[in-house]
Amino acid sequence: MEIRAIDTPLLDWTGDCLAIGLFEETEELQGDVAQLNEKFADALKEIIEETEFKGKEGSSAVTRIGGGSPVRKVFLIGLGNQETLKLDNVRRAGATVARLAKKEKCKTVGVNLPTANNDPAATVQAIAEGVQLASYQDNRFKSEPEDKGFCVERVDLLGFAGQEAAIARANSICAGVNLARELVAAPANEVTPITLAETAQKIAQEHGLQVEILEREDCEKLGMGAFLGVAQASDLPPKFIHLTYKPEGTPKRKLAIIGKGLTFDSGGLNIKAGPGSSIEMMKMDMGGAGATLGAAKAIAQLKPDVEVHFISAATENMISGRALHPGDILKASNGKTIEVNNTDAEGRLTLADALVFAEKLGVDAIVDLATLTGACIIALGDEIAGLFSPDDKLAQQLAQAAEAAGEKLWRMPFEEKYFEGLKSGIADFKNTGPRGGGSITAALFLKQFVKETPWAHLDIAGPVWTDKENGCNNPGATGYGVRTLVHWVLSQ
Numbered sequence: 001m002e003i004r005a006i007d008t009p010l011l012d013w014t015g016d017c018l019a020i021g022l023f024e025e026t027e028e029l030q031g032d033v034a035q036l037n038e039k040f041a042d043a044l045k046e047i048i049e050e051t052e053f054k055g056k057e058g059s060s061a062v063t064r065i066g067g068g069s070p071v072r073k074v075f076l077i078g079l080g081n082q083e084t085l086k087l088d089n090v091r092r093a094g095a096t097v098a099r100l101a102k103k104e105k106c107k108t109v110g111v112n113l114p115t116a117n118n119d120p121a122a123t124v125q126a127i128a129e130g131v132q133l134a135s136y137q138d139n140r141f142k143s144e145p146e147d148k149g150f151c152v153e154r155v156d157l158l159g160f161a162g163q164e165a166a167i168a169r170a171n172s173i174c175a176g177v178n179l180a181r182e183l184v185a186a187p188a189n190e191v192t193p194i195t196l197a198e199t200a201q202k203i204a205q206e207h208g209l210q211v212e213i214l215e216r217e218d219c220e221k222l223g224m225g226a227f228l229g230v231a232q233a234s235d236l237p238p239k240f241i242h243l244t245y246k247p248e249g250t251p252k253r254k255l256a257i258i259g260k261g262l263t264f265d266s267g268g269l270n271i272k273a274g275p276g277s278s279i280e281m282m283k284m285d286m287g288g289a290g291a292t293l294g295a296a297k298a299i300a301q302l303k304p305d306v307e308v309h310f311i312s313a314a315t316e317n318m319i320s321g322r323a324l325h326p327g328d329i330l331k332a333s334n335g336k337t338i339e340v341n342n343t344d345a346e347g348r349l350t351l352a353d354a355l356v357f358a359e360k361l362g363v364d365a366i367v368d369l370a371t372l373t374g375a376c377i378i379a380l381g382d383e384i385a386g387l388f389s390p391d392d393k394l395a396q397q398l399a400q401a402a403e404a405a406g407e408k409l410w411r412m413p414f415e416e417k418y419f420e421g422l423k424s425g426i427a428d429f430k431n432t433g434p435r436g437g438g439s440i441t442a443a444l445f446l447k448q449f450v451k452e453t454p455w456a457h458l459d460i461a462g463p464v465w466t467d468k469e470n471g472c473n474n475p476g477a478t479g480y481g482v483r484t485l486v487h488w489v490l491s492q
């Protein structure tokens with residue numbers, strides 16, 4: 001699909017369909033939209049009346065233009081209230097346009113949407129993101145493509161000539177989001193620690209990044225007992241992935257992004273059993289790693305003045321004669337000992353050694369993303385990630401980045417007192433505490449592996465996956481986190 005920003009007047013544009021954004025409570029069609037209505041013999045007015053189209057956010061109407069018109073169809077796209085129009089409204093409008101174009105078999109689309117936030121560049125970027133993200137279709141595992149291979153070929157954003165850079169930005173971000181979606185949606189017999197490491201190597205090769213894969217022996221030498229404990233039952237070798245983007249010249253800042261990389265989480269001997277445990281969904285437990293690699297792909301193309309380290313301790317959490325016994329004690333690479341009272345709280349064990357590794361790089365900030373707890377889904381539902389950080393400034397930066405990116409997150413309390421719940425009689429602490437506040441104790445556990453670097457943790461267990469069409473997301477993996485990470489890195 002090609003997206004262009006052009007200045008062809010609405011009345012002169014020709015192609016399969018024109019998509020026109022309308023605000024709620026628009027009494028009369030105005031300006032060139034009114035003229036277009038005249039040109040099309042009142043077709044717009046008629047469809048508005050027939051379908052009682054009110055311009056509500058998320059609503060749309062389609063009409064066919066007869067009489068051999070050079071425009072075959074018109075889509076009306078509801079934008080909601082004019083006063084509260086935000087970037088995410090135009091992003092979602094872009095998504096609606098893409099879905100309708102596909103449904104109505106329109107290969108060339110003209111889009112007439114207003115500027116949001118008084119910012120044409122951000123508007124174009126948001127629309128282009130919405131269009132591309134909603135067009136995503138995963139046919140990799142189908143013998144016949146679901147959509148019979150139909151593709152929208154060209155989308156023209158009218159009235160935005162000169163915004164090519166914004167489109168290029170959207171293209172890079174969407175390439176990153178779609179990589180994350182592919183990684184998360186692929187099953188555990190397809191995406192393994194080995195293939196995840198290969199993906200990192202491929203990104204490095206294609207975009208000129210440095211990559212280092214630490215093998216089991218390398219991790220042993222570094223004392224990564226927590227990570228290796230989780231990995232010990234799997235027949236597949238663990239891979240500690242470290243991908244580095246370095247800008248030309250001296251970087252303004254050095255950052256680390258860490259993603260939980262469990263390519264499958266069976267729970268271990270505390271196996272995920274029974275209904276509701278969703279063991280069959282646990283291929284998505286590398287959603288943090290997916291977002292990390294997706295962000296790496298985007299950032300490598302966007303080339304900010306910031307050094308970024310992309311890290312994932314990738315493995316599976318399996319059962320075998322070599323599995324961790326519940327109650328085993330592990331020693332992490334910072335010397336801390338952990339009583340594993342639940343083998344299903346494995347993500348935090350892998351992240352522990354990744355956090356220690358990241359801090360040793362001497363970075364200015366660390367952000368980790370992890371499908372860490374069911375408790376976070378109970379707290380915030382499927383659409384909102386939990387943000388945990390003892391650092392107000394970093395938390396604010398991430399909240400702003402998420403807002404601009406159109407991804408939802410909510411800051412959770414970092415209640416140090418709850419660390420009491422992780423007290424162990426025999427080791428330094430346990431890996432799980434009481435049921436209540438489970439996402440907070442998980443964050444407090446992670447904090448034990450960060451000494452002084454500003455750090456934030458995003459629990460993305462909910463938004464990494466969606467069962468239904470939602471905003472720019474189609475059912476399945478969402479690639480959550482990539483957009484927020486890219487915005488955050490670019491804002492440094």
Ligand code: BES
Binds near residue numbers: 344
């Ligand atoms: N990967 C899971 C968390 C998860 C649950 C992600 C549902 C996505 C959907 C994590 O490793 C886990 O099993 N967490 C346990 C922690 C508990 C044992 C303290 C949980 O949330 O039940």
Ligand code: MN
Binds near residue numbers: 267345
């Ligand atoms: Mn688990």
Ligand code: ZN
Binds near residue numbers: 285346371
């Ligand atoms: Zn897990």
